[in-house]
Amino acid sequence: MKKPARALGEVLGHLFKKKATSNYPFEKAVVDARFRGRIAFESDKCIGCKMCVRACPAKAIEIILSAEQPAPAPAAEGAAPAPARKRFDCLMSLDRCIYCAQCVEVCPKKALISTQDFELAHTDRKTLIRHYK
Amino acid sequence: MTIDHPILLSLFYILIFPGFVFLSVYGLFLQWLDRKLGAVMQNRVGPPWYQPLADLIKLLAKEVIIPDACETAMFRTLPYFAMAAVMTAVLLLPVWTDALYSFQGDLVVVIYLLTIPTVTFFLAGWSSTSPYATIGSMRVLTQLFAYEVPLMLSLIGPAILAGTWNITELAGFFTTHKLYMPAQLPAFFVALMALQGKLERVPFDIPHAKNEIVGGQFTEYSGRLLAFFYLAVDMEMVVGAALVNAVFLGGTLGAAGLPGLAVFLSKTLAIVFLLTLLRVLMARVRIDQMVRFCWQVLAPISMAQILLDIFLKFRLG
């Protein structure tokens, strides 16, 4: 059955309802806790196996040796000096990352974690290459 | 040395109130109201109050690009013709008291003046020589032939009842005989629909249908020329609402001065609310469906209204 102005009830009712859109950026959206946002890096846990580099589909992550390496632990008496545990940094290109969290999954030491940051846009490309120490 | 008061006063009327400045300010306000109300009806926040002004200023600052193939003189001057026609029409309508200039037959003159912007749209599209603009301009004319007759017929009904072709006297008639206003409801509805067509709003925004022909008659327009065309359409909304107000709702209802202006503003706001409701409720129709609707539905309704008004006039004596 053809009815002109079928939506009249809905339309008039909406004059009194709460609005569905919000005034971003003054009111921000809340994302779920498991949202796949920017990847963060914990240098203490990284062992430099570079599995994340091999898994990344977008070639966004690079593991490099830190500029300052920790000193080796003092040798026990009579034992050969143990080599220092190396420390690694992570160079993350946020403009290449596709936020798939594949690196988070393959890391054997759970050194990479997904945060909920998604407001990452910037006018200067260089600020998008983050150096996590 | 004496200053010629009438000339200064006339310039005030033409340029400030109810002329260019008042029409622009009120037109931009009505555009904001239409967008904000429409947004709330669609469950959104909508633009802030300064949005139409910001759009106008931005457009004025942009570069005007004119295609090589088009006729430059006509292309450049058409927006000003549209604005001039609309500014002239408002002088014949009651805004805060009786109209500034009124005479027998000014109803026909106002209808005629409101046709001029539509003709400028047609010429704008035609002189642009791009395929989209040509199609848009042909649609403008087809649409004009569709809604113009129902519009005129719907305005004739109350004129017959009041026995006058003078808009101010027409408003005066309904002020004294308020009970005859509900009897004009069918013609009021026809006038609103025809006004939607004149202002090129959904369901009749066929000439500049974004999804089909990009900008229609305005495709090649940019910069300040487009700004003035949009301003002309906004001013046309004020004048159209004022015309419907004067013919069907009794104008300023006898009040004058500031109370009269308050009455005028509140009634035109109510009319714009109805126009926004029409815009939000419907989809755009095809041009052939629009022509069929206007001639098969709107025209008979307005003719029935004329018959009813003739009958009522005999009752009135």
Added chain:
Amino acid sequence: MSKITIPLGPQHPALKEPVNFSLVLEGEQITGSTVNLGYNHRGIEKAAEDRTFLQDIYLIERVCGICSHSHTTCYVTCVEEIAKAEVPERAKAIRTLVAELERVHSHLLWLGIAGYEMGFETLFMYTWRDREQVLDCLELVSGNRVHYAINTIGGVRRDITPEQKTAILEKISVLEERTGYYIKLATEDATVLARTQNVGKLPHAVALERGAVGPTARASDVKRDVRKDEPYLIYDKLDFKLITHNTNDVFGRVVVRALELVESYKMIRQVLNYLPEGPIAVKVPAKIGPGEAVNRYEAPRGEDFHYVKANGTDKPERVKVRAPTMANYPSVSYMLDGGYLADVPMVIAAIDPCMSCTDRAMVYDKRSDKVRVYDWNDLRKYGIEHYKKRGIDFSKK
């Protein structure tokens, strides 16, 4: 009436993605049309040969934003078939859940687009507001609103917790109520009916001849749906109807998609109740042994084909994607002829076009009646020869 040829696209407000329709108009009527594709060609099939199977999941996902899960699932099932991996039942159920959520997302989005193309902005705003419900469901399940990346080779990456299950069921109830309203609005409002009835007519015989798929074909009473013809994932255990309509026009497509929404809600409830216990993935070795596989999938737009050929290394030798919109294009040129210009956006929108899915390079040589697929080296050689003949030699500086 003189004829003018206007280009619809590649830049046009009616199109979401670039495609070019060259329309020959007489007044407002269309007397001929040509479809020109290729503006969205990104070389995905070639790029897929340089990446491992796991990395290719993300590449294939980005063939299209709205049918991303369709493409990944179809690709991953091909790879699993070559690797002879048995995907656990729970993983299949989760894949089906995301597949149906994606269908709901796509059809709600389409309802909005159809409203927008008609100039009915209100329907557009309302359906996209309600689409937020299904986007929230997808964000809960997969961590992102589009490009869900829930698949991995051998299963899925994330599990469904009971809290997520209750949240999804709540949102589906809200959506069911809203969809009921949209069905009434779309089938009863006078202006919507005026714009969709008798527009874009595609008779049953022509739909079969031109190979239309998906809701476009089902609105012409073609009873084809991959979920019923060749059930994959857990569709053989679900109870749902095959929706067809017999009006052959855009109105039929609106009805088919709206009713498919209702069926999808039923399926989501069934899947959530069915979720069997078990692991969510099996381990699949990185090197996938020689073999090839073809798989079909009912994407929201129609039948999606994927072909994968592996040769024992960890990178595929060939990946071929045939998206549903590619099969619907010949029907579009039939539907445009004889129609009005005003109906063009509606007709194009009614097949739910996804140009990003569509542009793969396949060359049909009319003279020899052969189909030849150009791979990268061939195209390169062809291009170099072509310009050498015209006196431009890139090898000389």
